[in-house]
Amino acid sequence: MPDHFAAARAALAAAESRFATNNPLSRAQHELAISSLPGGNTRTLLHTPPFPLTIARGEETYLYDLDGHKYLDLAGDLSAGLFSHTPPPPVLTALTTALATVGLSLGGTTLAEQRHASLLCARFGLDRVRFANTGTEANLYAVAAARRFTGKRKVVVFAGGYHGGVLSFPGREAAAGNVDRGEYVVVEGYNDLEKAREVMARVAEEGDLAGVLVEGLQGAGGVIPGREGFLKGLRSAARKAGAVFILDEVMTSRLAPGGLGQEMGLEPDLVTLGKYLGGGFAFGAFGGREEVMAVYDPRREGALGHSGTFNNNTMAMHAGRAALEEVYTPEVCVEFNARGDRLRERLAQAGKGTRMSFTGRGSLIGVHCTEDGTEEMLSGGDVAGKERRDLNDLFWFEMLEDGFWIARRGYMALILQTTDGEVDRFVDAVAKFLDRHRGIFAL
16 A cells, blocks of 8 residues: 555544544533533534534624634525524524514414515516425425325436435435335436436336436536536436426525526426525525416415425515625626635645645635545546545545534635635635645645
């Protein structure tokens, strides 16, 4: 085994030891939490061995842990935290006004839900939209709509796809905790149109193809963008088969003023939304063609039920509308994602000739550590067997030491208010990290 493997093990062990020494209060809090939460955790992604850091508070673009460390937040709550941890003035005004003049859970149809729905329809090109509490719910309801509309059951998805806590497809099969596991057909190659067409044709011939569910950029699957030809080809194949084409924009709606669907001219039948569109509150939505969404119209006999106490929650409706209408305007969206592209290009340049590379689009960025330094990835299969989790973990531990918060798996989602100076500081920290460990990372 090459020497750099042993060197990486030693560097990682030292970094983990420093982490444990530097965070005694987070360790103690974790040990307390396991007495009431399985594993001390209620969001699996946030469990990071040897123990997770406990975040005490957030302010503007920074997070502060229980031990007093300060981190520039570059994970943005996995794209939900688009806005500063300190609510932007329009959002704060909307919230305080709603609290003072409207109330919390009203238990009735409200003005705010129609106004937010109208804004979303106009912004994302939807005929009709309905609200939910999470992106997971939005995708579940979209799939149910496709099944009712077509009268069929099977849904084609892609390896590396993540559509929610019970709709995850990390490999060739659905994850163990998924719902309706036997009714999803997984295509192993994201961005492989020919393979997708073959699978779709086979399921269609069996007479049971209800829909195709795909992300315009795989988030959990490595922040890998879908190629326009691939996504348009899926849409055409779905229409040819009489299936519903569902575009998951829970993460990607932030990448262009009308989401990737409009940016690429995809014309999906259904779109799912979530994350930042609640202005910092729990939020999900699904919408699209009027005739498909009509399966949820309660005025129609036999319509599907779709209820949820917090679907039209006052805070999410008011904060979400203010955030989209007054803060994340189309102009702001374009400039912000251009900044993200520039950051990714600078990081890629810093990683040239090393085992670290970067993927993504706009304000979403993926960090990859592979044995051969693979730079271009069309699917997770392109790095199968080559990923170096030890190097990825070393990077994560040492970025924490330098005051930067990213997801351990190498996922970054920029916060809107992050300054150029903060970005410069991060690029410099990455370059110094690679130089510090050049014996491990250099190809």
